[in-house]
Amino acid sequence: LIVVSASSKQSDDTTCSYMDMTSDIQIKPSILKPIAREIPANKPFRCQLCGKSFSQAANLTAHKRVHTGERPFSCLICNRQFSQSSSLVTHRRTHTNERPYQCSHCDKKFTDSSTLTKHLRTHTGQKPYGCDICFMRFTQSGNLHRHMKTHKNL
Template sequence: MLIEEDTKKKYRCNRCSKVLITLFNMRKHIESHMQIHKCETCEKEFQTRTQLSRHLLIHKLYDCPECSQKFPKTEIQYHRADEHGVPIPTCGICGYRTESRCTLLKHQRRVHMTEKTIPCPHCDMKFFENSSLNQHLIRHNPVKKYECKFCKKKFPRTETLLRHERIHTGEKKKVCNRCGEKFVQKASLNYHMMKRHPDAV
C-alpha cells in the first residue's frame, strides 16, 4: 500500500503494517511473508526467520548447576525442582508449575479468577488478553490475506494456510497409531479411523 508524507513516498505492508521507504525493500519484505522457515530438529514451521530463531532456543542444552546433566532451557528448572529440591513458582490451587512468577500470576488470573476484561466490539464476548481478542475478531471479519503459493487460495490465518499447503507438498504429519498410515490432514486421519479402526474411535 502506497502512502505519501511530506512528498516522500513510503510503502506500508498490508499484512503487518510495517513501513519501508523503497519499493524494492517492500517487495523483499513481502517475500518474507510467503516463505516458510522450518526447524531442522523438530520440523515445526514458522512464518519468519525471527520466529524460527526464537524457537531454536528450546533445542539448546544447558548445564544443570547441581549435576552434570544437560537440558533445554524450558526443562532445566523443572529438573532442578524434581531432582534437587530447588523451589519453582507453583500454583497453590492446581499445582501448575512455571519458570517465572509473572507467568504464574497470569495463569491464576486467567484460569482461577477467570478474569476477562477486554470486550469484543462486535459481540458480548470478553477476553483475558488482546491476542485472544485478535484471534476471535477474525470470525467477525475473516479477511483472507494469506495466499497459498501453489493454488492462490486465501486464508484468514497463517496456521490454516500452512496446513492447507501440505496438501500440495504431500507432507504427511498425521499418523494412525494403529497401522502407521500417514495423512496430510487430521480430517483424513479421522475418516480413516472411522472406516478402518471403528473400535478405537
C-alpha cells in the same frame, strides 16, 4: 526434581483444592502413582494443576485459563469472549474480512497462519499425524483423533 503425587483415596467426587471446585470425575487407581518430573531450566514457570512448564510467567498465566475457563478478552462487535488475546485478534478478522495469510500455490487467503499451514498440506501432500496402531497418516490432528476411535474395541 519435583515430585507430584496424587492421593489414593477414591470417592464419587473429586475436589480441586486450587479452585475450590468439586467434580464427579472418576480417577483410575492405576494413575494415582507419584509422578516425578524435572523442570527444564529454560521453562521455570510450572502449572500447579497439570505440571506443564513455561519459559515466561505470562505464558503460565494464559495457560491457567485452560483450567479456570476465564475468558477476559471480548469482541466489541459480537461480544464473543476468548481466553487468549491472539484469538480475539484472529476473530476480529471475521468481521473485517481481513485475510493477511496468502497461499503461494493457489492465492487463497486466510485469517490466521495455522489455517494456512493446514491448507498448504493439500498442495504438498504432507501428513504429519500418524496412527501408532495401523500407521495411517493424516493432515490434521483432529482427523487422527477421530480415526483412533475406530481402534477402541481392539
